[in-house]
Amino acid sequence: MSKLPSNMLLCFAHKGEARSFLKHYPFQPVAFPVEGLYRCEASLLLITGEGLQRTSEKLGAVLGGFYREIREIVNLGIAGALDERAKPGEVLSIRTCYGEGQNGPLFHSFTSRDGHATVDCISSVERVEDPEAAQRLAPFAPLVDRELWSIGSLAKRFALPFRSLKLVADRAGVDTREVCATLRLEDPGIPLLQAFRETFAGIVEDPAPVLAAENPLGPGFYCTASQQRRLESMLKALALKGGEENLAILKKAGIGEIRQRPIAPKARTQALLENLHALLNPFESxxxxxxxxxxxxxxxxxxxxxxxxxxxxxxxxxxxxxxxxxxxxxxxxxxxxxxxxxxxxxxxxxxxxxxxxxxxx
Incomplete structure (x- = not known):
C-alpha cells in the first residue's frame, strides 16, 4: 500500500504501539489542545493513553474537532489473552467489544465493521495483573485491553464505523509484567503495521459520495450547520447499515414528496431528518x-x-x-x-x- 487510506482515524493507547506507523507514513504533529495527534494527508493518528476514561476524553475531543474529516476509526494495539483461544504473537481482528467498570460489566457492547471477525475483546477499567481478575473476565471474551470499549462507544455516538486489530502479547494475569518489559525493548507496531496493510490492501479512498457543503439537498431545502451535521451523520450510518448510496437513501426517506410540501425550506429539512431518523431507528419510530x-x-x-x-x-x-x-x-x-x-x-x-x-x- 503506497499511501494511507483517506479519512481514517488511527487510535493507539501508547506511542510505542504506533512507532512503526509514524515511521512508515509521513505523519506530522497537529497543533491541538489534545496531545498526541498527528496528520498524514487526509487521515489522523491519535495516541489516546491507557484506560477507558483517558481514551474517552481524548478521542471525544478529536472527534468533536475533526468529525467531518473522519469516515472510519481503526484501533490498533496490544491485548492480553484470557484463555487458550488467543495465542501470543498473533494479530486478531475484533468482532465485538465489551466493557468492565468499577462496579462490574458495562451495559452496552459495540460491534466492529469487520463482518468476518470472530474474536471478542473486553476492556477492563484496571490492569489485569492477577489470575483471579483474568478468570472473572474470561467468560466475556478471550482478549482484554484497556481502551476499545470507549472507542466503540464514541464511534456509535458519532455514527462512525470502527475496526480493531489486536496483537496478543501475553496471558493476562500470568506473565503481564514480564511481557510488558519485553515490549518496551521491541516494536509491537511491526506486526500491527503488517496486519493493517493486509487488511486495507488496495484501499486508497472511500468511494462513498460526500454531500456538497452548500445546499446539499438541492432546491427547496435549507440546512443550518447543525442540520447538516445531523444529515451527514445519519446518511453515513444508513449507508453502513444498508449498503445504499446517499441518493437512494434520500429517495427512500421521501425527499421528493417533502420537496413539494408548502412549508419553509428549513422545515422541509427538518421533516427529512425525521424520516431519516425513522429509517435508522425503526423500532423507536x-x-x-x-x-x-x-x-x-x-x-x-x-x-x-x-x-x-x-x-x-x-x-x-x-x-x-x-x-x-x-x-x-x-x-x-x-x-x-x-x-x-x-x-x-x-x-x-x-x-x-x-x-x-x-x-x-
Missing amino acids: RLRGILEEMVQPLAEAGFEVRFSPHLEQDWLEIKALLHNSGQTRKLGEALQRFTLEEIQALLNGDPQIYKKVDSSQ
Missing part, C-alpha cells in the same frame, strides 16, 4: 407511533405532549395553555382517558404491555 396513539386523548383536547428525546426515560411532559374553566375540564377528562402506568411500562420494556398493544393493533 414504531414505539413513538404507539405512544402517540396512547396519548391521543390529550392531543384531541388541544394539549402538547413531549417524551424524552430518544425515549430512554419514562416521563412525559404535558404543555397546556388554560384560558377558561372549559379547558380545565377538557384536560381533566383527557387525563382520565389514558393510563400513565401503561405508558411507563411500555417505555421500560414490559413485554406484557407490548403484547397488549400488539393485540390491539
Whole structure:
C-alpha cells in the first residue's frame, strides 16, 4: 500500500504501539489542545493513553474537532489473552467489544465493521495483573485491553464505523509484567503495521459520495450547520447499515414528496431528518407511533405532549395553555382517558404491555 487510506482515524493507547506507523507514513504533529495527534494527508493518528476514561476524553475531543474529516476509526494495539483461544504473537481482528467498570460489566457492547471477525475483546477499567481478575473476565471474551470499549462507544455516538486489530502479547494475569518489559525493548507496531496493510490492501479512498457543503439537498431545502451535521451523520450510518448510496437513501426517506410540501425550506429539512431518523431507528419510530396513539386523548383536547428525546426515560411532559374553566375540564377528562402506568411500562420494556398493544393493533 503506497499511501494511507483517506479519512481514517488511527487510535493507539501508547506511542510505542504506533512507532512503526509514524515511521512508515509521513505523519506530522497537529497543533491541538489534545496531545498526541498527528496528520498524514487526509487521515489522523491519535495516541489516546491507557484506560477507558483517558481514551474517552481524548478521542471525544478529536472527534468533536475533526468529525467531518473522519469516515472510519481503526484501533490498533496490544491485548492480553484470557484463555487458550488467543495465542501470543498473533494479530486478531475484533468482532465485538465489551466493557468492565468499577462496579462490574458495562451495559452496552459495540460491534466492529469487520463482518468476518470472530474474536471478542473486553476492556477492563484496571490492569489485569492477577489470575483471579483474568478468570472473572474470561467468560466475556478471550482478549482484554484497556481502551476499545470507549472507542466503540464514541464511534456509535458519532455514527462512525470502527475496526480493531489486536496483537496478543501475553496471558493476562500470568506473565503481564514480564511481557510488558519485553515490549518496551521491541516494536509491537511491526506486526500491527503488517496486519493493517493486509487488511486495507488496495484501499486508497472511500468511494462513498460526500454531500456538497452548500445546499446539499438541492432546491427547496435549507440546512443550518447543525442540520447538516445531523444529515451527514445519519446518511453515513444508513449507508453502513444498508449498503445504499446517499441518493437512494434520500429517495427512500421521501425527499421528493417533502420537496413539494408548502412549508419553509428549513422545515422541509427538518421533516427529512425525521424520516431519516425513522429509517435508522425503526423500532423507536414504531414505539413513538404507539405512544402517540396512547396519548391521543390529550392531543384531541388541544394539549402538547413531549417524551424524552430518544425515549430512554419514562416521563412525559404535558404543555397546556388554560384560558377558561372549559379547558380545565377538557384536560381533566383527557387525563382520565389514558393510563400513565401503561405508558411507563411500555417505555421500560414490559413485554406484557407490548403484547397488549400488539393485540390491539
